[in-house]
Amino acid sequence: MGVVRVGQTDIRYELRRSAAVSERRITVTPGHVEVVALTTDDAAEIDAFLQSKRQWLFNALRDIEAQTAMRAVVPRFMTGSKMPYRGRMARLTVRRHDGPHVEVSYRSGFIVDLPSWVRQRDHDTIVATELKLWLKQRVRRDVSEIAELYCKRFALKPRTIRIADMKTGWGSCGPSGSILINWALVLAPKNVLEYVVAHELAHLTVRTHGSEFWAHLAMMMPDYERRKGWLDVHQASLDVSFLDRSA
Known part of the structure; x- marks a missing residue:
C-alpha cells in the first residue's frame, strides 16, 4: 500500500503492476484508489507519475465524495421506497x-x-x-x-x-x-x-x-x-x- 500527499491529505493507494497495459493509470472508486503501473517501472517513475496526477487525483476524490454523499440510500425495502x-x-x-x-x-x-x-x-x-x-x-x-x-x-x-x-x-x-x-x-x-x-x-x-x-x-x-x-x-x-x- 503506497501513500501520496494531495493538499493536506495523505491518500493511500493500491499499486498493481501489469504486463497487459502500455500506459499507467489511476482508478478512483469510493474508499479505494488503484494505481496500475508498467512492470518495468521503478519507484521513481511511479512517484513522478503520481506527482503529475496530483491535481487530477484531488478533483477525482472531491467528486467521488460529493457523489457518495448524494447517492441513494434505501433504509427500508417497503412500498414507496x-x-x-x-x-x-x-x-x-x-x-x-x-x-x-x-x-x-x-x-x-x-x-x-x-x-x-x-x-x-x-x-x-x-x-x-x-x-x-x-x-x-x-x-x-x-x-x-x-x-x-x-x-x-x-x-x-x-x-x-x-x-x-x-x-x-x-x-x-x-x-x-x-x-x-x-x-x-x-x-x-x-x-x-x-x-x-x-x-x-x-x-x-x-x-x-x-x-x-x-x-x-x-x-x-x-x-x-x-x-x-x-x-x-x-x-x-x-x-x-x-x-x-x-x-
Missing part, C-alpha cells in the same frame, strides 16, 4: 400473496410479492436478496444481448463473457479473451452498460489504451465519448452495497 435502476430512481412496491415463492417483476417500478409465511423481521433481508438476484439476472441478459450484437457485427470471438462483483473497474478483458463486466452497471443507463461491453470487446482487437484503441472504439461506437462521460461523472453512484442486508 425508491432505488436506483438504469440511471433513474425506481419506485418499490411490496405486496403479500398466498403463493409459495417470492416473485419480483418490473412494471414502471419494482414489484415484490412476498409469501404470507415471510416473517416481518425478515422482510428487508428477503426483499433485498431477491432484488439483487433479479438485477443480476437482468444485467446478465443485457450483457449477453449486447455482446451478441457486437460480436456478430464486428466478427469478434471472446472466449467467455461473464458478469462479476468487481472491487475496482467496470470491465476487463484478459489475455485469453475472457471478458468480465461489473454487474453494478445495472444501475447505469443501458447505453452506458453497452459502452463498457463494447469497450472490453474492442480490446480483443487492440489491447492497449492508446490512440489506436480509441479510434477503433469510435468506429464501433461513434458516440462512445458521451456514454463514457456519463460514467466518469456518475461512477460513485453505482454502488450496490445497499442490497447487502444481514438477517
